[in-house]
Amino acid sequence: DADVTQTPRNRITKTGKRIMLECSQTKGHDRMYWYRQDPGLGLRLIYYSFDVKDINKGEISDGYSVSRQAQAKFSLSLESAIPNQTALYFCATSASTTLNIQYFGAGTRLSVL
Amino acid sequence: DAKTTQPNSMESNEEEPVHLPCNHSTISGTDYIHWYRQLPSQGPEYVIHGLTSNVNNRMASLAIAEDRKSSTLILHRATLRDAAVYYCIPSKANSKLTFGKGITLSVRP
Numbered sequence: 001d002a003d004v005t006q007t008p009r010n011r012i013t014k015t016g017k018r019i020m021l022e023c024s025q026t027k028g029h030d031r032m033y034w035y036r037q038d039p040g041l042g043l044r045l046i047y048y049s050f051d052v053k054d055i056n057k058g059e060i061s062d063g064y065s066v067s068r069q070a071q072a073k074f075s076l077s078l079e080s081a082i083p084n085q086t087a088l089y090f091c092a093t094s095a096s097t098t099l100n101i102q103y104f105g106a107g108t109r110l111s112v113l
Numbered sequence: 114d115a116k117t118t119q120p121n122s123m124e125s126n127e128e129e130p131v132h133l134p135c136n137h138s139t140i141s142g143t144d145y146i147h148w149y150r151q152l153p154s155q156g157p158e159y160v161i162h163g164l165t166s167n168v169n170n171r172m173a174s175l176a177i178a179e180d181r182k183s184s185t186l187i188l189h190r191a192t193l194r195d196a197a198v199y200y201c202i203p204s205k206a207n208s209k210l211t212f213g214k215g216i217t218l219s220v221r222p
Contacts, residue, residue, distance in 0.1 A: 092157075097207075098206040099147075099162060102210060106155060
């Protein structure tokens with residue numbers, strides 16, 4: 001089983017719909033992250049959480065919200081999806097160490113029609 | 114965050130060494146240099162990191178310039194499985210990572 005699991009792996013939705021992407025991890029890490037990746041571009045950070053009570057905006061948080069339900073779970077919500085949120089979304093985790101090495105899930109491919 | 118410059122792409126032959134360069138001239142003295150790679154249809158994975166000295170692990174070697182303004186990721190014998198996008202990421206301790214576009218490595222059989 002994967003250490004960082006993202007569900008669903010693929011999702012097609014319509015403009016205006018609310019959608020939630022889920023991430024769970026079995027690595028026991030305190031830190032969790034959500035990124036999006038657009039074709040030909042690197043990953044951009046949406047939100048990150050350094051522990052259960054800590055939530056921080058990344059560089060592109062507008063239109064997104066997150067919930068850290070437990071150490072192992074970090075969800076990303078699109079309250080009202082729009083077509084330019086069509087992208088590949090990755091969740092990652094890291095231990096609370098100096099190096100902050102991140103471990104990524106397999107990604108969720110989201111299409112907003 | 115320090116800005117990085119990497120070529121857009123590079124080609125290599127299978128079983129030959131590959132040197133992937135990265136310029137990070139604005140790096141601060143306390144930034145670590147991380148390398149991640151992203152295989153097709155997968156999330157990124159950690160490759161190696163260094164601070165000042167050259168580093169080796171089972172995946173690759175990292176050569177860091179004496180002035181730390183550039184680094185080179187070395188794959189000693191490229192395999193087809195090494196075809197990926199490689200990201201060079203300077204980062205402060207305990208800080209989030211900023212991914213650029215990376216360099217796309219193609220490996221010819």
